[in-house]
């Protein structure tokens with residue numbers, strides 16, 4: 001972990017978790033020193049909170065920053081900037097880079113670049129199998145002991161479909177106490193499929209990706225985790241059936257956790273009727289019953305957390321017809337707004353809930369120290385300030401990401417991240433951006 005910067009920061013006029021009267025927060029040497037500092041407290045730097053909600057810095061277990069290999073679509077720098085603008089202080093970038101992050105040297109280079117930039121802690125995820133081929137298991141121990149301290153492994157983008165490989169991976173991971181994260185889609189059931197298998201795909205003449213593809217792997221892996229593993233994480237849960245299976249697994253004390261993306265919470269396959277490649281993603285956008293089941297599951301803890309699956313693609317890869325577009329959507333700069341719209345603005349949950357599903361739980365699941373901690377004196381100053389009532393319209397071209405493939409183009413949201421602080425250093429300030 002990088003050293004705390006020396007110096008002090010005063011965050012004026014913020015409401016921790018959106019509760020109570022506004023306070024002034026003093027940060028000294030990267031640590032929260034006071035939650036009731038006087039407004040005229042001297043400090044090296046002052047951040048105006050404007051009565052906004054103060055949350056622990058957001059943590060994203062699932063992003064694709066595309067470096068190394070596809071720096072034309074995103075880099076650690078542009079991705080870190082997008083993360084900071086979205087309120088994130090730590091992200092986990094998936095192993096499906098070119099080359100694949102299946103060795104310590106690649107992981108160390110990603111980690112070092114993120115630390116040198118200092119905008120967000122960029123944790124590399126190691127691959128479960130060499131080259132994502134699903135055949136030979138990588139050296140988890142070497143990557144875990146490297147300078148990058150890899151603590152999560154995933155072949156995300158593809159599914160580890162061979163049950164024997166998954167069993168061996170779980171046994172190996174258990175010995176090292178690292179987390180395995182599965183992209184649950186049986187490749188034989190989704191071959192050539194581009195959309196959710198259902199009424200819409202039938203009407204449009206698109207080959208479907210059935211729910212069974214996801215659910216069969218989720219339950220198989222839950223049983224493998226019960227018998228051979230200790231911790232299994234399900235990436236981007238997308239179906240109501242997966243919710244039922246996760247509930248069953250948790251009722252049986254199986255150590256399974258799961259994430260849901262903002263797009264699977266908010267969007268449905270009705271959007272693909274214009275054959276717009278922007279809405280292609282794996283697993284695909286499902287139906288209204290699925291989004292509602294996923295929202296309920298996030299509220300009751302069956303699904304543990306939100307992760308963006310931020311997946312930048314170049315315009316030539318997305319602005320084409322649906323079947324030829326690459327799957328994936330941007331998410332880092334819009335996720336807080338989506339979650340606030342679905343849960344806080346509707347009165348279904350409060351800001352404590354947002355802190356739990358976007359910061360505390362992901363940090364706990366990955367066992368990441370220093371992030372997802374309470375907003376309290378003595379804790380690391382990894383913080384996010386949100387204005388719940390600052391309407392803004394999403395335009396792909398305005399985002400910090402190098403790509404523009406947002407599924408929310410032209411949509412207006414109310415909540416906006418106005419500032420982000422990483423160990424006492426301001427990594428994003430909307431006010432400063434406006435002045436620049």
Ligand SMILES: [Zn+2]
Nearest residue numbers: 156157183235
């Ligand atoms: Zn995935």
